[in-house]
Amino acid sequence: MTAPSDALSRRLSFLAELEKLKSVTRQSRLVDGSRNENSAEHSWHLAMFAMVLAPHAPGVDVGRVIELLLVHDIVEIDAGDVPYHLAGKDLAKIAEAENAAAARLYGLLPGAEGQRLRALWDEFEAAETPEARFAKGLDRLQPVLLNLMTDGGTWDDFAVTEEQVMARCGPPIEGASPDLWAAATDLIRAHFAARRADA
Amino acid sequence: MTAPSDALSRRLSFLAELEKLKSVTRQSRLVDGSRNENSAEHSWHLAMFAMVLAPHAPGVDVGRVIELLLVHDIVEIDAGDVPYHLAGKDLAKIAEAENAAAARLYGLLPGAEGQRLRALWDEFEAAETPEARFAKGLDRLQPVLLNLMTDGGTWDDFAVTEEQVMARCGPPIEGASPDLWAAATDLIRAHFAARRADA
Ligand SMILES: [Ca+2]
Structure with missing residues (x-):
């Protein structure tokens, strides 16, 4: 039996290790309330946010935004x-x-390949390029949308107020896309207004 | 309150609908055996396969492969x-x-945008472009890798034989990348040989 080349073995080991992201649990619940979201499916959902909301980030390289969000x-x-x-x-x-x-x-990957993926993560974290800012904004927008769809979702668990949502989510989402933040603002204000009306 | 533009509303409705893919259950179990894999996290994992295994598909547009796999x-x-x-x-x-x-x-998306995503899915299904063939091959390779990591995994549940695995997975994986199929062949043969040695 011939073993796969060392480079291919390392790529397959890395891909096998990625399996574990499916078991990393986030605070947000699925919209149907059945369980908490995991970070692997969250990453897929965000990559779809990038594909679909690209018209709100003119001039941004969406292919790289998708890569940033995948990693x-x-x-x-x-x-x-x-x-x-x-x-x-x-x-x-x-x-x-x-x-x-x-x-x-x-480090599981062949050197240059690992460095390339690591550089994508560093770029995301630094939030300096337009692509990283858009990716970060979507990462904030997705839980907001999920919370709005679940009548407050985890905002209630953590007793998060309207002012806190606006202060924490506003800068990154507005930095990603002013019109996405304008839309999110309307939805957030409508949600908390309905809450006050119910109370 | 201003409603988001119609186009943005439709994009957000589509993204909210995608949430449901997190509850579509596949036959494959997670490697830790805890539960079955869902199609959203599977799609993320496959997009990572495309990023990492791109060196085995020279000349293929990996950005489009990723988009094909996401949808x-x-x-x-x-x-x-x-x-x-x-x-x-x-x-x-x-x-x-x-x-x-x-x-x-x-159809939830604005017309041209929905058509673009639908065309990606049609391209994947047709498996005629090099990008779609690579994407299809990865879709076959991922469960093989997961089964190999779980000592046979769902092959046992369905009493799948070595010949069946080779016949069903060979053409799509080899069509995607001959060296990936050579490596997979070695791993599959070693797995079934070890099974026979145990019996
Ligand atoms: Ca599939």
């Missing part, structure tokens, strides 16, 4: 998911755990 | 997943259900 949560295989509403997060400790995760996981 | 299972939201080992499948009936699903789901 953006891979470090969670080792470092876990950190909800952005979590109070008292130790940002330095989280960054350290995520950097160690990136070194181990992308 | 390839969306029709399952209405039509469900049809395992390729299923005996006595009514192919005409499946095609009819999938076509109706494509019409409804892609």
